[in-house]
Amino acid sequence: MNVHSDNGAKKSMAKLEKRDEIVRAALELIAEHGFHGAPMAMIAEKAGVGAGTIYRYFENKDVLINELYRDLEERLCAVLMEGYSPEQPVRERFIHLGTAILRYCISSPLDFRFLEQFHNSPYGVVHRRDKLFGKTDQKDVYRELFEEGLVQQVVKQLPMVVLFALAFGPLITVARDHILGFVVLDEALIGQTIAACWDGLKR
Numbered sequence: 022m023n024v025h026s027d028n029g030a031k032k033s034m035a036k037l038e039k040r041d042e043i044v045r046a047a048l049e050l051i052a053e054h055g056f057h058g059a060p061m062a063m064i065a066e067k068a069g070v071g072a073g074t075i076y077r078y079f080e081n082k083d084v085l086i087n088e089l090y091r092d093l094e095e096r097l098c099a100v101l102m103e104g105y106s107p108e109q110p111v112r113e114r115f116i117h118l119g120t121a122i123l124r125y126c127i128s129s130p131l132d133f134r135f136l137e138q139f140h141n142s143p144y145g146v147v148h149r150r151d152k153l154f155g156k157t158d159q160k161d162v163y164r165e166l167f168e169e170g171l172v173q174q175v176v177k178q179l180p181m182v183v184l185f186a187l188a189f190g191p192l193i194t195v196a197r198d199h200i201l202g203f204v205v206l207d208e209a210l211i212g213q214t215i216a217a218c219w220d221g222l223k224r
Contacts (some may be wrong), residue, residue, distance in 0.1 A: 043068040052134040119215035126196035
């Protein structure tokens with residue numbers, strides 16, 4: 022047994038765990054207090070690391086926020102693609118994606134609150150613009166779906182930004198209201214909500 026490699030593996034694991042603690046603390050504090058109300062010192066304290074130590078993992082707060090967003094985006098993407106079939110008709114794929122997003126948002130309220138803040142902040146503007154206008158190397162399943170729907174003439178001939186708004190706007194609103202306790206989204210109501218979104222998009 023190589024003692025040195027074993028110690029190295031333990032140190033790498035400890036470093037990864039420390040990073041995860043910082044990210045988790047940042048998520049909780051930003052979701053509760055917003056970007057400006059969660060300074061690095063507060064995040065470090067909640068994560069149980071020194072104020073200087075946090076900068077060994079993240080160069081600055083902007084880097085931390087963007088990495089946290091990428092982590093959440095990967096998590097959401099995995100949820101969306103589970104059971105997703107590109108061979109299905111546009112409507113069925115839209116229902117699948119909308120249902121997956123809404124379930125994810127109401128079951129992960131901290132993630133939802135962070136993502137909502139990110140997309141409505143300067144951090145998210147550039148990212149959102151690139152996604153809307155296809156100026157990113159990453160494939161966007163929704164953009165591909167809408168492009169296919171336009172070609173097949175099964176969705177309304179509207180600008181991409183309007184299609185995204187019709188798809189996501191209602192979901193964000195009802196997810197927020199569920200989290201606030203204004204409505205209870207059971208499976209039946211989730212299905213009706215996604216179907217209503219499709220009715221707004223279809224030709």
